[in-house]
Amino acid sequence: MSLGRGRAPAARSPGAGGGSREPGGVTRSGGALATGRASAGGGLLFIVATPIGNLGDVTYRAIETLRSVPLIAAEDTRLSRRLLARYEITTHLISYHAQSGPGRELELLAHLRSGQDLALVTDAGTPLVSDPGAQLAAAWAGEGGAVVPIPGASAVLAALVASGLPAARWTFEGFLPRSGRERRERLARIAADERACVIYEAPSRVPATLTDLATRAGPERRAAVCRELTKLHEEVVRGGLGELARRGAAGELTLRGEFAIVVAAVASGSAVDRGATAAAPTPATLAEARAEVARIVAEGTRRAEAVRRVAASTGLDRRALYRSSTADS
Amino acid sequence: MSLGRGRAPAARSPGAGGGSREPGGVTRSGGALATGRASAGGGLLFIVATPIGNLGDVTYRAIETLRSVPLIAAEDTRLSRRLLARYEITTHLISYHAQSGPGRELELLAHLRSGQDLALVTDAGTPLVSDPGAQLAAAWAGEGGAVVPIPGASAVLAALVASGLPAARWTFEGFLPRSGRERRERLARIAADERACVIYEAPSRVPATLTDLATRAGPERRAAVCRELTKLHEEVVRGGLGELARRGAAGELTLRGEFAIVVAAVASGSAVDRGATAAAPTPATLAEARAEVARIVAEGTRRAEAVRRVAASTGLDRRALYRSSTADS
Numbered sequence: 001m002s003l004g005r006g007r008a009p010a011a012r013s014p015g016a017g018g019g020s021r022e023p024g025g026v027t028r029s030g031g032a033l034a035t036g037r038a039s040a041g042g043g044l045l046f047i048v049a050t051p052i053g054n055l056g057d058v059t060y061r062a063i064e065t066l067r068s069v070p071l072i073a074a075e076d077t078r079l080s081r082r083l084l085a086r087y088e089i090t091t092h093l094i095s096y097h098a099q100s101g102p103g104r105e106l107e108l109l110a111h112l113r114s115g116q117d118l119a120l121v122t123d124a125g126t127p128l129v130s131d132p133g134a135q136l137a138a139a140w141a142g143e144g145g146a147v148v149p150i151p152g153a154s155a156v157l158a159a160l161v162a163s164g165l166p167a168a169r170w171t172f173e174g175f176l177p178r179s180g181r182e183r184r185e186r187l188a189r190i191a192a193d194e195r196a197c198v199i200y201e202a203p204s205r206v207p208a209t210l211t212d213l214a215t216r217a218g219p220e221r222r223a224a225v226c227r228e229l230t231k232l233h234e235e236v237v238r239g240g241l242g243e244l245a246r247r248g249a250a251g252e253l254t255l256r257g258e259f260a261i262v263v264a265a266v267a268s269g270s271a272v273d274r275g276a277t278a279a280a281p282t283p284a285t286l287a288e289a290r291a292e293v294a295r296i297v298a299e300g301t302r303r304a305e306a307v308r309r310v311a312a313s314t315g316l317d318r319r320a321l322y323r324s325s326t327a328d329s
Numbered sequence: 330m331s332l333g334r335g336r337a338p339a340a341r342s343p344g345a346g347g348g349s350r351e352p353g354g355v356t357r358s359g360g361a362l363a364t365g366r367a368s369a370g371g372g373l374l375f376i377v378a379t380p381i382g383n384l385g386d387v388t389y390r391a392i393e394t395l396r397s398v399p400l401i402a403a404e405d406t407r408l409s410r411r412l413l414a415r416y417e418i419t420t421h422l423i424s425y426h427a428q429s430g431p432g433r434e435l436e437l438l439a440h441l442r443s444g445q446d447l448a449l450v451t452d453a454g455t456p457l458v459s460d461p462g463a464q465l466a467a468a469w470a471g472e473g474g475a476v477v478p479i480p481g482a483s484a485v486l487a488a489l490v491a492s493g494l495p496a497a498r499w500t501f502e503g504f505l506p507r508s509g510r511e512r513r514e515r516l517a518r519i520a521a522d523e524r525a526c527v528i529y530e531a532p533s534r535v536p537a538t539l540t541d542l543a544t545r546a547g548p549e550r551r552a553a554v555c556r557e558l559t560k561l562h563e564e565v566v567r568g569g570l571g572e573l574a575r576r577g578a579a580g581e582l583t584l585r586g587e588f589a590i591v592v593a594a595v596a597s598g599s600a601v602d603r604g605a606t607a608a609a610p611t612p613a614t615l616a617e618a619r620a621e622v623a624r625i626v627a628e629g630t631r632r633a634e635a636v637r638r639v640a641a642s643t644g645l646d647r648r649a650l651y652r653s654s655t656a657d658s
Contacts, residue, residue, distance in 0.1 A: 056390030
């Protein structure tokens with residue numbers, strides 16, 4: 001599965017060196033404006049991916065877009081200035097982040113409503129709606145405005161590629177909770193998932209998380225610890241989770257910089273990884289899962305459906321859970 | 330959550346215009362070679378993302394890499410030639426895809442073992458190990474060789490961005506099975522998932538899949554149908570799954586080109602979607618979110634952190650939720 005879909009690159013002028021009014025290659029009369037509401041003819045909101053480390057990891061279209069819009073809203077203007085300086089871009093920068101307050105968002109929406117384009121960038125990588133301040137995209141889309149993605153670097157995909165692990169399908173979990181029931185549930189789900197999983201982790205917590213993953217998914221499960229991707233000290237350590245956890249505990253991993261951990265999918269065609277802890281849930285886990293099934297059934301859901309949901313979220317074997325939970329009633 | 334992690338772009342020369350021997354910014358003495366095995370000092374295998382449609386969606390470092398390596402292995406040499414011609418790159422191309430046979434893979438491994446670098450590209454987007462022929466990366470990594478990701482465009486991330494939906498965490502499902510138990514199970518899992526989900530779909534099957542998704546996840550669940558992203562006819566139709574399914578069934582959606590469907594996460598802490606939009610939360614949603622914050626705080630998490638998590642998973646405004654939840658206490 002390629003992560004790009006375009007078999008026929010668009011015939012129109014690409015970003016590099018082109019002089020089109022609308023760098024997104026999107027026309028106002030059609031394209032991204034079709035949002036199910038009539039457009040008021042407002043400006044285009046470009047969501048522009050920026051480098052995750054190496055300043056060369058930015059696209060020609062991103063640079064052309066940043067150069068041609070009248071205004072760039074940046075999560076951290078100091079960081080964005082470095083990128084702009086590197087490419088000799090003099091576009092006006094305005095800060096826009098989680099602490100900006102509602103006034104700034106209204107100001108940017110007014111800019112768009114007046115028909116002027118705007119580019120949005122975060123510190124690094126691809127801005128999403130969950131990024132600080134990026135709810136602007138949801139608001140503008142909600143008004144029927146055009147939101148145009150300018151794709152580029154992403155640490156999640158870089159980690160999947162660097163892992164060398166099969167990844168036809170995958171999940172991105174962000175940072176796991178540091179402790180408690182939600183951490184245990186998410187670890188169990190990752191262990192049982194038939195999709196590869198990408199996790200972010202703080203340096204000091206990498207060894208503990210590798211140990212927890214090895215316990216849940218088994219020592220043989222393949223994984224990769226990616227550090228400082230695309231940067232000077234880029235490093236990828238691959239191996240079984242057991243070996244990686246041992247090396248982490250023994251202080252053999254360099255714990256500096258930014259980390260992404262990639263965990264291989266559970267073996268296809270089974271809900272359990274041979275030899276993994278997921279294959280042998282503790283009674284406590286099963287009891288918790290049964291209680292969850294009972295709760296969902298009490299809310300009016302069919303038992304089979306409740307079992308399926310809980311099995312999916314806990315990684316327990318569905319048939320075993322079904323048998324166990326019907327024995328309850 | 331930013332999809333890039335790099336707060337401090339590397340100081341070394343970026344790709345654009347640089348003349349380094351190793352365009353990946355990776356040194357042989359360290360960097361990506363740390364794979365738990367001694368490296369034989371082989372060549373670097375660059376996994377290079379290419380455009381998903383618009384030829385401007387390629388990074389400066391990708392172009393520099395493709396220009397400086399002695400050989401490029403391409404899934405479809407005819408398509409890759411267009412990109413190379415656009416950027417006046419004359420590097421030798423060799424075809425490498427699922428039907429290449431084992432001989433070609435051995436040939437490429439021999440090239441790498443001899444100390445020469447190699448760039449791998451697919452038709453479009455970011456090559457992964459599941460792509461046709463890309464198992465080369467796994468084989469080379471398995472020998473302790475260096476696999477260097479050159480990040481760039483991806484249709485999955487472009488779809489998440491274009492959707493305007495909250496996506497702190499997400500899953501990528503590829504194409505769903507066309508029928509049967511596995512399709513039903515995967516639809517059910519998507520409906521119950523607390524992560525946003527990206528699906529690829531063939532044009533003729535978009536209406537049926539929207540209908541199935543609406544049945545499973547409810548008509549109010551937010552979604553986006555993305556067509557021809559980054560291309561001339563780029564189009565994003567957003568709405569509730571019920572409305573999208575109705576429009577699909579009524580022939581109101583243009584069914585040409587390449588599609589990605591993004592389905593919003595189920596509302597956090599509940600198995601049902603209240604149908605709230607991120608821009609205008611209903612009181613019911615806010616009340617639920619407040620209750621979820623209170624629950625997490627009761628478990629010992631700081632309120633700011635609890636608010637951050639719940640805001641990320643529900644799409645509610647973080648400041649509004651914080652104010653609302655402190656008013657509770």
